Amino acid sequence: MPPTTAKEYIRIIPTRFDPSAAEGLAVVYQFDLTGSPGGHYHLVIENGTCAALEGLHPQPSVTFSLSEADCIGLFDGNLDGPSLFMSGRLKVAGDLSLAIRLASLFPKPRNQQG
Numbered sequence: 001m002p003p004t005t006a007k008e009y010i011r012i013i014p015t016r017f018d019p020s021a022a023e024g025l026a027v028v029y030q031f032d033l034t035g036s037p038g039g040h041y042h043l044v045i046e047n048g049t050c051a052a053l054e055g056l057h058p059q060p061s062v063t064f065s066l067s068e069a070d071c072i073g074l075f076d077g078n079l080d081g082p083s084l085f086m087s088g089r090l091k092v093a094g095d096l097s098l099a100i101r102l103a104s105l106f107p108k109p110r111n112q113q114g
Contacts, residue, residue, distance in 0.1 A: 030060035
């Protein structure tokens with residue numbers, strides 16, 4: 001059964017992680033979600049590994065602020081980050097180049113690639 005909440009997506013996203021795309025990278029991606037149920041989650045990427053954790057990280061490299069619904073849309077491939085950012089529905093704080101790099105670290109599943 002596919003995930004239906006951002007929390008479920010965050011838990012499984014490490015299975016999509018491409019360690020070869022993260023060579024030499026040490027970064028923390030924070031997700032601050034509004035709406036129901038919302039919440040705070042972060043991904044810690046270092047030494048070719050990815051850990052998904054709940055809560056606030058004290059020093060994230062990049063923070064994404066968006067709604068729970070938009071986060072789910074990003075994770076399932078129905079929405080794209082640049083469009084959400086340009087429309088103001090996604091706010092990014094921190095290193096923008098690292099924010100842009102996030103998509104390359106988590107390739108879409110084969111059935112979603114176009």
